[in-house]
Amino acid sequence: MQQLKIFNTLTRQKEEFVPLYPPHVGMYVCGPTVYNYVHLGNCRTFTSFDIIYRYLTHLQYKVRYVRNITDVGHLENDADEGEDKIAKKAKLENLEPMEIVQRYTLDFHSVMQLLNNISPSIEPAATGHIVEQIAMTQKLIDNGFAYESKGSIYFDVSKYAEANYEYGKLSGRVIDELVAGSRDLDGQHEKHSPEDFALWKKASKEHIMRWDSPWGEGFPGWHLECSVMSSKYLGLQFDIHGGGMDLKFPHHECEIAQSVGANGVEPVRYWLHANMLTINGTKMSKSLGNSILPQELFAGTHSLLTQAYSPMTLRFAMLQTHYRSTMDISNDALKAAQKGYKRVMNGLRIIRQLVYVENSQNVIDTKQIEEIRRLIDEMYEGMNDDFNTAVALAALLNLLKKINSIHNGVFPIYTLDRDTFDLLKKSYITFVEDIFGLKEEDETSLQQVMKVFLEIYKEAKHNKNFEQVDKLRTHFKSLGVVVKDMKDKIDWSYEE
């Protein structure tokens, strides 16, 4: 089998994958900021890394997969200004910030489960690592790469450059451009230079998420948590760091600077970035107001959708695109994915039932055998070429044609030798289930969808948004479901 090659965003080339301590692999993926429901864009990035995790595991690597939960420090604007996203939502809803965190973490987990994404080995939260974040900030001050200004601590980009470290090497940004491009923002006057970024922010009187520190009460900057938690659980140097393309700058650029400034070593061997999910060519994002929630897709309630699409249909659509290419969501693409998914699952049922039978006449068809073996190699070649699921899936669909031909009697099973048949069966099942993560969907999916959907319903009721409550009830009806508002809880049942 050929060697796995990975495109490294840092070196901008495909490199052979050589882990630091084989067979162990350390992989860190930036998780969601849990202030809102995850949208399909977020889902795409997490599913891309799920498939990468699955494939590495299939190759017998022992992967420690860390995906964090951002529950503090992500400000509305990446340039260290604005309110904390979670604190803002908590104020708006008159809830504890941790109630917001709990609600959206649960939503995130349900959606990940529906999409059949495997849970990470460790899922650390930023608020659980405040002590370590303070310690790292202190280390950066001690090393001369950070300074205090009005109770906040900032990373000093020019000191970093003076020490001959290259800020901007991941994203390709040049410091002068950053300075010229910066606006006169809130908090900028505290910084020595606009490209500096916050490690620790002083909490204003109104700020509700705050911790004691050597510099007074405050809260950590967003980038710091990932440097702290990746090094804590994977070591100062580890193999893979992932996230969406939009995190390259400033988030990941700052992460490198923090880790190098504090520990003197390059933290990550391979930087991987998943490309954006777009809608009509524009990045799907909460702030642009064009986001579709997975629940809306699964129930078909979004105005841009002509019907409901299941979690596995969405997963199939994602597999059809390489993770480094943009993926545009559309009814046509989803309809095609729905068909493709059903065909692949049919193939799975067929191949499971097929039993090899020998024939005394021994009429082996070497051409068929070669073609089947070639297609299996192509699936591996696709995955080994920077996890190209599009190529691997295309080969699998061709393999499916062979399976259907055997099933329909176009060519009898005994024209294959037993080894080839066993390999065909094993490879098809392994790729569909273990690597692509596709599973059979049945009624239980509706139950899972309803669990997630009822959360939105409850929230609409809580906010007295009766228009949305009515709309949701109509949609439930179309699914053959009635919602029951009981005294102490909300439940549902199938319509009688």
Ligand code: AMP
């Ligand atoms: P956030 O919750 O905004 O921190 O985002 C969580 C993850 O989703 C990050 O890795 C983002 O890069 C990723 N992400 C956000 N929007 C999109 C999108 N439209 N397509 C793909 N990934 C996205």
Ligand code: ZN
């Ligand atoms: Zn991160």
